[in-house]
Amino acid sequence: MNVAIVYHSVTGTTARLAEAVADGCHSVPEVTAALLRIEAADIEQGRYHNRTVINAIDRADAVIFGSPTFMGSVSAQFKAFADATAGEYWGEQLWADKIAAGFTVGTGYCGDTLHSLHYLQILAAQQGMLWAGLDLAGAGDRKAPNRLGAQAGVIVRAVDGAIETPDLHTAFYLGQRVARLVGRFRVVTTQIERVQQL
Numbered sequence: 001m002n003v004a005i006v007y008h009s010v011t012g013t014t015a016r017l018a019e020a021v022a023d024g025c026h027s028v029p030e031v032t033a034a035l036l037r038i039e040a041a042d043i044e045q046g047r048y049h050n051r052t053v054i055n056a057i058d059r060a061d062a063v064i065f066g067s068p069t070f071m072g073s074v075s076a077q078f079k080a081f082a083d084a085t086a087g088e089y090w091g092e093q094l095w096a097d098k099i100a101a102g103f104t105v106g107t108g109y110c111g112d113t114l115h116s117l118h119y120l121q122i123l124a125a126q127q128g129m130l131w132a133g134l135d136l137a138g139a140g141d142r143k144a145p146n147r148l149g150a151q152a153g154v155i156v157r158a159v160d161g162a163i164e165t166p167d168l169h170t171a172f173y174l175g176q177r178v179a180r181l182v183g184r185f186r187v188v189t190t191q192i193e194r195v196q197q198l
Helices: 015-026 051-057 074-085 111-125 166-196
Strands: 002-007 032-037 060-070 097-105 153-157
Touching: 002 015, 002 051, 002 166, 015 032, 015 060, 015 097, 015 166, 032 051, 060 074, 060 111, 060 166, 097 111, 097 166, 111 153, 111 166, 153 166
Parallel strands: 002 032, 002 060, 060 097, 097 153
Antiparallel strands: none
């Protein structure tokens, strides 16, 4: 079972979160995770052109999106990637029924990071994907996972490039959760296919 982690990172904090998400995926047997970084070289005149990343998503059972929050939304580079899926992928719903999730990082306690997560949810919905949020209650404990209390996905506050340990644990948990859901989804799909063959 394959999970694609598609992300853009400028300062390295989003990349560190992506690695923690991948570690969470790898903690589940029979799941592999591919880190697919959106690079500036992939964008020409504002248009995203990297078929290798798109093809890896095609093969994935789940996709976890990640972006820093800039000016209240995802980065321009991530948006260029998203816009590249608007034609055939959206029109033919080629990624429908894949599990999706997301994570973002900003410098403020709020910084409108939740808006970035909502954007990622909407992107997934437009592609016909099934969104997996966090099933961790955010109790406001600074040392606990999901300390900032976002159920939609992982939001992180990073100052001077430092990510706190509970936030890395939350990112790990998100990857683990998505990987487990992929396994459950695969079992249910296999059972349905067997019943249909009877």
